[in-house]
Amino acid sequence: MSPSKPSVEALVQVEDLHVYYGKSHILHGVSLSVGRGEVVGLLGRNGVGKSTTLKSIIGLVAARQGRVLFDGRAVTGMPAHKLARIGIAYVPEDRRIFHLLTVIENLRTGLDRDGVSESRRRQLLDKAYAYFPVLAERRNQPGGTLSGGEQQMLAIARAMMLEPKIILLDEPTEGLMPRMVSQIRQIIDVLHRDGVAILLVEQNVPLTLEASQRVYFMEKGEVRHQAVASELDVNDPVIHQFLGI
Amino acid sequence: MTIPWDLFAIQTVNGIVTGMILALVASGLTLIFGILNVVNFAHGELFMLGAYVGVLVLATTGSFWLALVAATIIVALFGAALQIVTLRPLVGRDPMTTILATFGISLVLQNYALWQFGPVARKIQEPITGHFTLFYLDYPWYRLMIALLSAAIIGGFWLFLKYGKYGIWIRATTQDRVMAEAMGIPVPWVHTAVFAIGAGMAAASGVLFGPLVGVDHAMGLPWVLKAFIVVVVGGMGNLGGSIAAAIFISLLEAYASIWVSPSQAVIVSFVVLILTLLFRPTGLFVPTPK
Amino acid sequence: MTERHSTVFWSGFAVILALLIAAPLVLPPFWGRFLTEILIWGLLAMSSDILIGYTGMISFGHSAFFGLGIYGTAAALLLVDPPNLFLAILFGLVASGLVAVVVAYFSTRLRDIYFAITTLIFSQIFYVVIFTWTSVTGGENGLAFTRPGLGIPGLYVVRFTAETMHWFVLAVVAGSYLLLRRITQSPFGTVLQSIRENEARTRAIGYHVEHYKIVSVMISGLFAGLAGVLYALQNQFAAPDFVFFLVSGETVIFNVMGGIGTLVGPIVGAGFFLLLREALSRFFTEYYLIPVGIIFIAMVIFMPQGLLGFMRRWLNR
Numbered sequence A: 001m002s003p004s005k006p007s008v009e010a011l012v013q014v015e016d017l018h019v020y021y022g023k024s025h026i027l028h029g030v031s032l033s034v035g036r037g038e039v040v041g042l043l044g045r046n047g048v049g050k051s052t053t054l055k056s057i058i059g060l061v062a063a064r065q066g067r068v069l070f071d072g073r074a075v076t077g078m079p080a081h082k083l084a085r086i087g088i089a090y091v092p093e094d095r096r097i098f099h100l101l102t103v104i105e106n107l108r109t110g111l112d113r114d115g116v117s118e119s120r121r122r123q124l125l126d127k128a129y130a131y132f133p134v135l136a137e138r139r140n141q142p143g144g145t146l147s148g149g150e151q152q153m154l155a156i157a158r159a160m161m162l163e164p165k166i167i168l169l170d171e172p173t174e175g176l177m178p179r180m181v182s183q184i185r186q187i188i189d190v191l192h193r194d195g196v197a198i199l200l201v202e203q204n205v206p207l208t209l210e211a212s213q214r215v216y217f218m219e220k221g222e223v224r225h226q227a228v229a230s231e232l233d234v235n236d237p238v239i240h241q242f243l244g245i
Numbered sequence B: 001m002t003i004p005w006d007l008f009a010i011q012t013v014n015g016i017v018t019g020m021i022l023a024l025v026a027s028g029l030t031l032i033f034g035i036l037n038v039v040n041f042a043h044g045e046l047f048m049l050g051a052y053v054g055v056l057v058l059a060t061t062g063s064f065w066l067a068l069v070a071a072t073i074i075v076a077l078f079g080a081a082l083q084i085v086t087l088r089p090l091v092g093r094d095p096m097t098t099i100l101a102t103f104g105i106s107l108v109l110q111n112y113a114l115w116q117f118g119p120v121a122r123k124i125q126e127p128i129t130g131h132f133t134l135f136y137l138d139y140p141w142y143r144l145m146i147a148l149l150s151a152a153i154i155g156g157f158w159l160f161l162k163y164g165k166y167g168i169w170i171r172a173t174t175q176d177r178v179m180a181e182a183m184g185i186p187v188p189w190v191h192t193a194v195f196a197i198g199a200g201m202a203a204a205s206g207v208l209f210g211p212l213v214g215v216d217h218a219m220g221l222p223w224v225l226k227a228f229i230v231v232v233v234g235g236m237g238n239l240g241g242s243i244a245a246a247i248f249i250s251l252l253e254a255y256a257s258i259w260v261s262p263s264q265a266v267i268v269s270f271v272v273l274i275l276t277l278l279f280r281p282t283g284l285f286v287p288t289p290k
Numbered sequence C: 001m002t003e004r005h006s007t008v009f010w011s012g013f014a015v016i017l018a019l020l021i022a023a024p025l026v027l028p029p030f031w032g033r034f035l036t037e038i039l040i041w042g043l044l045a046m047s048s049d050i051l052i053g054y055t056g057m058i059s060f061g062h063s064a065f066f067g068l069g070i071y072g073t074a075a076a077l078l079l080v081d082p083p084n085l086f087l088a089i090l091f092g093l094v095a096s097g098l099v100a101v102v103v104a105y106f107s108t109r110l111r112d113i114y115f116a117i118t119t120l121i122f123s124q125i126f127y128v129v130i131f132t133w134t135s136v137t138g139g140e141n142g143l144a145f146t147r148p149g150l151g152i153p154g155l156y157v158v159r160f161t162a163e164t165m166h167w168f169v170l171a172v173v174a175g176s177y178l179l180l181r182r183i184t185q186s187p188f189g190t191v192l193q194s195i196r197e198n199e200a201r202t203r204a205i206g207y208h209v210e211h212y213k214i215v216s217v218m219i220s221g222l223f224a225g226l227a228g229v230l231y232a233l234q235n236q237f238a239a240p241d242f243v244f245f246l247v248s249g250e251t252v253i254f255n256v257m258g259g260i261g262t263l264v265g266p267i268v269g270a271g272f273f274l275l276l277r278e279a280l281s282r283f284f285t286e287y288y289l290i291p292v293g294i295i296f297i298a299m300v301i302f303m304p305q306g307l308l309g310f311m312r313r314w315l316n317r
Helices: A050-057 A080-086 A103-111 A118-131 A133-137 A148-160 A178-193 A205-211 A237-243 B005-036 B043-061 B064-090 B095-117 B141-163 B165-175 B177-182 B187-212 B220-234 B239-256 B262-279 C003-026 C029-055 C062-079 C085-109 C112-132 C162-185 C187-197 C199-205 C209-235 C245-258 C264-302 C309-315
Strands: A010-021 A024-035 A039-043 A065-070 A088-091 A166-170 A197-201 A214-219 A222-228 B131-134 B137-140 C150-152 C156-158
Touching: A010 A050, A010 A197, A024 A039, A024 A050, A024 A065, A024 A197, A039 A050, A039 A205, A039 A237, A050 A088, A050 A166, A050 A197, A080 A088, A080 B177, A088 A148, A103 A118, A103 A148, A103 B165, A118 A133, A118 A148, A133 A148, A148 A166, A148 A178, A178 A197, A178 A205, A197 A205, A214 A237, A222 A237, B005 B043, B005 B137, B005 B141, B005 B165, B005 B187, B005 B220, B005 B239, B043 B064, B043 B095, B043 B187, B043 B220, B064 B095, B064 B187, B064 C264, B095 B220, B095 C112, B095 C245, B095 C264, B137 B141, B141 B165, B141 B187, B165 B177, B165 B187, B177 B187, B220 B239, B220 B262, B220 C112, B239 B262, B262 C085, B262 C112, C003 C029, C003 C162, C029 C062, C029 C162, C029 C187, C029 C209, C029 C245, C029 C264, C062 C085, C062 C112, C062 C209, C062 C245, C085 C112, C085 C209, C112 C245, C162 C187, C162 C209, C162 C264, C187 C199, C187 C209, C199 C209, C245 C264, C264 C309
Parallel strands: A024 A222, A039 A197, A039 A214, A088 A166, A166 A197
Antiparallel strands: A010 A024, A010 A065, A214 A222, B131 B137, C150 C156
16 A cells, blocks of 8 residues: 655654554554644454554554654654653543542543643642543542543643644444444544544544544555545445445 | 570560661661562672761761761662663563572672772761660660661651642552553653662661661672572561561561570571561461462 | 484584582582582482473472481491491482472462472471471481492492592482483473473373473472482481472572573572582672572573573473
8 A cells, every 4th residue: 555645744643654462463454644733544354454553653562664654753763651751642542540549530640740730730720620620520439430431532632731733543442332422433533623633543443533634544554545435435335445334 | 494584575575676777777678679579689788888988978068967968879870870771761671680680789789888888887876975874774765766767768658648749640540550541651761769768768678777887888698698688588578577577587586686696687687588488488377368 | 303303402412521520529529519519409400300391290398308308327337237328319319308298289279379389388397397396307407427338238248439429429419310311302301391381281181281281390399309309418417408399499499590401401500509609609698599599580580591591492402
C-alpha cells in the first residue's frame, strides 16, 4: 500500500513502521497520518496490529524500523512520558485507570504538569466534571470501585487532563452498554469540536464511520486501504473484506 | 519456670525500640523492591554509610541533629547516583542481575569503609543522655527517642505518599508503571527518587542506631538479613506489613534473649521466616490471595 | 555431538588435563597449592552452576552444603581412629546431603527471590548454630585435624604429599566435571534447562517439575559437599567462616564471572577471581575486594554472559 501522501498539515505521521515482539513480526511497515483536529478511524480484525500501532505512537513499544513524526518532528524512540508531555495522550484497551488512586488523584496524574497554573488546573478539572458528571460525584472514590463504563469515562477524562493535541483511543466502547456507547460518541464529537485530533481503534463500525472523517483498514500488520468515512456505509464490500462481517 | 514479668516488660520496650529502627530500614527495602523490583543487597551498607557520615558530621559540627539530616541527604544523593550508574542499565534484564549488582556494591562499600575508617569501631554520642526508671532499670531516654523519631520519619513519608504530587506519582508508578509513563510521569526518575528515599531511610536508621552500638564497616550485615526477613514476612512491597513484621519479630527476639544469648536469639527470626514461607508465603499480615 | 566436535572437545580436555597434572611438578609450591585451591572452589562453583545455570534457581545457600561437607569430614577424622579417607568422604557427603534434602524440599515450595533468600537464611542458621555450639564445633575457633592417608585402610596407605593431594583433587574434580556433563546432556538435563527457560510450560507439557528440582538440588548439594570434603582434606581445618553466606556470594560471583550454564566456566571464574585477588592484594592489601567488586559489577552490567559465555552452546553440545 503506498504511503499516505506526506502532508505538511499532518499532526501525526507514521512511516513504514516495523515492530517485533521478540521474534514475531507484528507490524510490517505501517504508514498512516492524522491531521490536526481530525478524527481518523483504524479498523480491522482482531490481531492485525491496531493496538500495537497506537502503542508505538505513544512510545510504549519500540519500532525496529520506520519513523513517527509529531508536529513535523521525528519522535521515534522518545520515551512515553516525554510524548505525553508534548501532546500525545493514550487511552488503552483495558482502560487501565489507577485502581488504588481516587478519581481525582487519577485526574491529577495528568493535571500535575509543569507550566500549568493553578487556575488552569481548576478549569480543566471543571471541564472534566462537566463532561462526565459521574466523576464529580465519585471524585474521592478509589478508581477500582467504579463500574466499567465509569472507568472508561475516567480514562478518557484523565487523558484530557494532559491537554493533548491527539488522543489515541483503543476500543473505547468495548463491553459498554448502548447508553454508554452513545455517551462516548458524544465525547468524541466534543473533543473534535475542541480541536483535539483522535486516532480511533474500534470494532464498532457504524460508530467509527459516523465519528471519523477518514478511516484506515489494516490487515496482517499493514495498512491496506484508506477511505473517506462519509463515502462508506456499513454494507460496503470494503468493510466486509477487512472486517469479515 | 517462673516468668520474669519485669524483665518481660523491659524486653517489650526494647523490642519495640529495635523494631521501629528495623521498620525504618525495612521500609526502605520494601519500597525499593515494590517499586523498582530490585532486591537491594547493599541496603545494609547504606545503613552503615549513614552511620559513618553521621560520625564525621558530628565530629565537625558537634550537632547530632545536623549529623542525622546531613547523613540522610548525602546518602540519599549517593543512592540516587548509584541507581543511575549501576541499576538503570539493568532495567528489563533478568532480576538476578540486580541482586548480583547490589551484592557487588555491598562488597565494595563494606571494604571501602574498612579502608577509609579502619577496623576500630567509632562512636556516636547520643544527643540526650539521661534515664528514667523503668521498673528496676535506669532506662535511657534516647532509646525512646529513637522509636519516636523512626515512627515520625515513617509517618512523614506516609503523608508524603498520600498527599503530595510526587506521592501520587510514586503510587501510580507502583500500580501501573506503563500507564504512569503514558500519563507523562517520568518513571525512570521516580525510580531513582524511590531508591534515594530508601537509601536515606537506611542512612537515618544508621545514625539513630549508632549510639547504641559501635559504628563499623560490618554493622550493616545483620541488619540487611533481618530487613529481608521482615520484608518477606510483612509481604513484599507492603509498607504497613513491613512495619508490623519488624515490631513482631523484634519483640519475639527480645523475649527470646531472656533465655538465650542474643546471637542465638536471631534464630527466632529465621524460624518465623520459614514458617511464613511455608504457610503464608505472601506475608503474615497480608490476607492470603485466593 | 558431531564427530568433529567430539574430537575437538576431547583433545582440548586432554591437553588441559595434562597441563594440570604436570603443574605441581613445575610450579613453585605456593602456586601449586594455589592451583589446587582453584580446583576445589571451582568444583563448588560448578555444583552451583547446576542450580543457577541449568535449572535457573539462584541459591545463596551453597556455603551450607560446602561448610557441612567440611565439618562432616572433620567429624570423621576426629571421631574415628585411625583417620580414614573414605569415611571422611562419606561423612562429608552425608552431612551435605542431609542439608540438601531440606533445601530441596523448600525449592519445591518457593520460587525465585524467595528461594534465594531462604537459602541465604539457611546458611546463616547453620552459621549461628556452628558458631555458638562451641562444645561440638569449636565455635569461632573451628576444628583442626590431620589428613588421613591415601589408599585402602588396612591394605596400603601412604601419606599425601602436596603433589599427590593435587592429583587426588584433580581426579575428583575432573571426574565430577565429566559426570556432571553427562548428567546435563542427558534427557534429565534437558528437562532442567527447560525448567529454567519456562517453568510453567514445562509443567504444562507434563513434567513433574518438583521432582526434577529436588534431584537438581540434591546433585548440586552433594557436589558442593564434595568440594567441602576436598577443602577439609587440603587445609585440615574447619571454621564457621565457610558457612557464612559470603562464601555463597563468592560462589555466585565465580559463576557469573566464568559464565553460567557452561559447567567449566565457573571453574574458570573461580580461577579468575582468585588470581585477581592474588594480584590486587599485592597493591591493595586487604582492600582488594574494592577493585574486584567493581570489576564484578562492571561484568554484570557489560558482560553478563561471563568469560566463557560465548562458548556456552559449544560446551553443551
